[in-house]
Amino acid sequence: MNAATNGIEAATPPPVPTRLHARNKYLGLVDSALQQAIAYRVMALTSIVANMLWVVILFYLWRAAFAEQGTIEGFTWPQMQTYILLAYGINAMVGFSSASKMMQAIRQGTIVIDMIRPLNYLGTQLASTIGLAIVEGAISFALTLGVGALFLDLQPPASPGHALLFVFSVGLGFLTKFLFIFSVSLLVFWTTSSVGLNWAQTALVNVLAGVLIPIQFLPGWLATVAAWLPLRGIVSTPVGVYLGQQEGMRLWLVLGLQLAWVVALWCFADWAWKRAFRAVEIQGG
């Protein structure tokens, strides 16, 4: 159509087909989400560093608490430092930016673009969340390790076996947080506003996943509830595994619960998506 008049553009060689071999479509989506995350790396870095402030605050709060006694609720001071840092690092892996994007797509009706393509929406969102997490996760992992090694008394995993289970558990935690965020984002179909939902889900994750304080420290009844709810799988379960807080049957029970919740949440998210999509009108135009 319009011939380029710009000299620099005109100098570009003619197009060559660049897709020499086919990728799986969801891997392709992961790749493009990764590229987009890199395009916004400064923003991602800024929010991760800003969140690091929480680690500092929690560090001083707990240091004051541990000045009085050697162990609290089974935590030693080095264990607590490890907990604070890991909790923060794991939670930062799935930021709320994928939720914000999805909510915005629903609010503004751009979700239509995803729907005219041969894509499963849950899979599409998972792929882009993974792409983002590779970038944001890498930044936050590097930062966590650096800070831990330099300033804190970071404990190693309880054993090589625990380390392996920890990695597995972090993976499940990732899925748990993704599915939770996905399900909450669907509510935008009804609320058509995302501010309240974002606040609510941040608060729920902070308290019930054990980001701010380990769930064992919650008031008795809430601690019991939180121990059975899915959100503990995001932070409390993997960090607990790392620290070796559960042994034998209890360890497998905790991991089994985490896995069961992922399966249940996946089914729920898939059902809720179909339901929401059928029930509600797409915004705009």
Added chain:
Amino acid sequence: MAASTTPLMPNGSPTGSGEPIIAARDLTKVFRRAVKSPGMKGALRHLVRPQWADFTAVDGIDLTIHAGESVAYVGPNGAGKSTTVKLLTGILVPTSGEVRVCGIEPFTHRIANARNIGVVFGQRTQLWWDIPVQESLRLLGDIYELPANDYAATFSHLADVLDLGPLLGIPARQLSLGQRMRCDLAASLLHAPPILYLDEPTIGLDVAVKARFREFIRTMHRERGLTVMLTSHDLGDIEELCDRMVMIDRGKIVYDGALAEVTTRFGWERSLHLSFTEDAPDAEAIAGRVLANRTGIGLMQPDPTRLDVAFDSREATSGELIRDLATHLPLADIRIEEPSAESIIRRLYEGQLHFDDAANAEPAWIGAVR
């Protein structure tokens, strides 16, 4: 436009015969909308006892489009155009009625249906905002699971015809609207769909880009048998791209036929534009008296030196009216106007004209003009 021998439309057939490619029967979509009284009180009452009202966006539409047709789907804002397109793409589930696109029910087989359609939104891009166009197109190749050879052939054809070469390395956010539209066209046709939906495609484009855009679509339609369904408010788009016009108003199809036929069907509507040699402020009253025994006359005086007379050519001829009026008014000049497609469509949009009225003796503009 460069010619190419690459077969882009494997399923398309340039002839409009055979099975319909799009078929809707009694298609209806009803939305439920919240009814809220204004203010905080209303919001609270809605919380306690929500009230809902049904809103019928698409009301019993029958539509048949054959492969290789190009159809303009027009109507005023809020008439139900977008809702219809969403029903055809499987994004919305119909409340009742039947719909088939390429023999598939779109909402039960959304993903299969997606492979048969391409969609261009004038107001939204389907490219990924932050990654280079080339990467967006490659990703679309993956999403539609195109074999590498097909992808390469279609890609080079589209890149050639749309002159994408200089744009491939640029992220979508840095493209001008015209450049973006070219890339969006490539994105929507990469998987060689037999059907292309165009939703307000030329909105905001400059005259030259618009002309090239239309030429491209025309070529794809004529040479490749692409079935085109266009929603637009731009009459140029409609006239240049489409042979058939389907007009929808308040959820119902009010006209379905050749674009050219709109004018012949309403050929009985004529206007006389009279201008006077001197001020004649009471010309409207005089003319009203003179033509009192005629039916189907509409009068409007925009200023003292002019008078517009709308009449029905089945009831009177221009000659009769001029003869009657010339003896009572100081006529200087006379211009006779036949309605254009544009004026008919505009009047329909404004709710002044109803296509049902075509069958009635009483002309529809009477109330509006007087």
